[in-house]
Structure formats: C-alpha cells, structure tokens
Amino acid sequence: MSIDLAVLNIVRQRGLSRGGHSNPQEGFCVMEAAALLRKAPFRDELPCVSPVIRRFLIRLNDSPRFDRFRNELIDYIDPNSGKPLIFNTANGLALERKRAYVVADWAIRTIVPMAMEAIGKTAEAAELRALPEVVDRSTASIARETAMKVKRAAAADAAAYAYAAADAYAYAAAARMKRAAPTIEPRKLWDESLRALKALIVLKPVQQCVAS
Secondary structure, three states, X not given: OOOOHXXXXXXXXXXXXOOOOOOOOOOOOHHHHHHHHOOOOOOOOOOOOOHHHXXXXXXXXXXXXXXXXXXXXXXXXXXXXXXXXXXXXXXOHHHHXXXXXXXXXXXXXXXXXXXXXXXXXXXXXXXXXXXXXXXXXXXXXXXXXXXXXXXXXXXXXXXXXXXXXXXXXXXXXXXXXXXOHHHOOHHHHHHHHHHHHHHHHHOOOOOOOOOO
C-alpha cells in the first residue's frame, strides 16, 4: 500500500477539521486526508474504502461534540499507528449490508442504553441490552418492536433504522443518535464509537467452501 509519508506528517501537524473542504489549504476531514495520503483526487471518498465505514467516519469527524478527539481518527489511515486501517475495506454489497447491521446493533444495544442510563432509565436500558444481536431483518424487527414497547423516542428511532438496515447506508441515521447521544459523556461516547469503527474495519467477507 502506497502512502505519502510526507503528507502524513502534515496531516498530523495540522490536524483534522469538520466538514468538507475545497482544497487542502482550507483543511481536511479524515476522508479527505486519506485521499491525500493515497495521492488520489482531493475528495471525501476513496473507491477502496467501505461506504459504510466512510459515512461512519464522516459522522465522527463532523460532530462538534468530538472536537477534542477528532485527530485520533488519523490513526486509522496511518500504517505506523498499529490500528486497523480503513483502506481496502470495500468488498461488495453483502459485506456492506453486514456492516450496516453491525452499526444498527451498536446503536440499539450500546448507545441507546447508555443514554437511558444517563437519565436514570436503567430498566429500559437493561431490556435493550438483552435483545438478540441485530444481524438480519428478523433480529432488527425484534429490536424495533422492543424499542416501541419501551416507548422512548431515541430507542424507537434507532430501532427503526436498525429495521431498515438491509440498506447498506441506513446505518448512518442510527449513528447520528441526535436524541440519545447528548446525554452521554463525550469521551465515553467517543470510545464506544471507536470500538464500533474497529469492528467495521476488521469485518471480512465470509469465505465460501467449494466442494471438490
């Protein structure tokens, strides 16, 4: 993998900034920085990066709640960081759909319960954490129905997106969590987000066994 190390040093020195940019002189988000490192056109997408991962990264990069932590995302485009890299993660629609369910599950069984606990709703949080992992339409439907029963707007929103997550991009709305996230301490929410990011990066296509 070819990485421009001189550019990487500049990215480290200047740091990442929110939003899109017309050119590197204005600044760069994590995806624009990734394009610079690969000597690709300056834009916020790369063909070799999973669309689900790309959109998840942009959500993290652009949130004002994460201004203090944003530069930690550079580790995921730096081959010397020891962290899993976002490059070469685009492996087809089936894996993107699987990643969508991973984020939907993260939203409904991790982030929403955290938000509920922060406002004293421990019973509702426990009920959502006890749900089966969201891995397909069936388990997404169970999550949605449980959230509706709990009758918390944030939980219902997240579960609705989980239900729709057969679309590889539906996860993005769950990742926003605008109603739930404000109650969670930013560092804690950031750390949980990075755990989800790592899980998305290391997810690999299922190898098919061929009978001889």
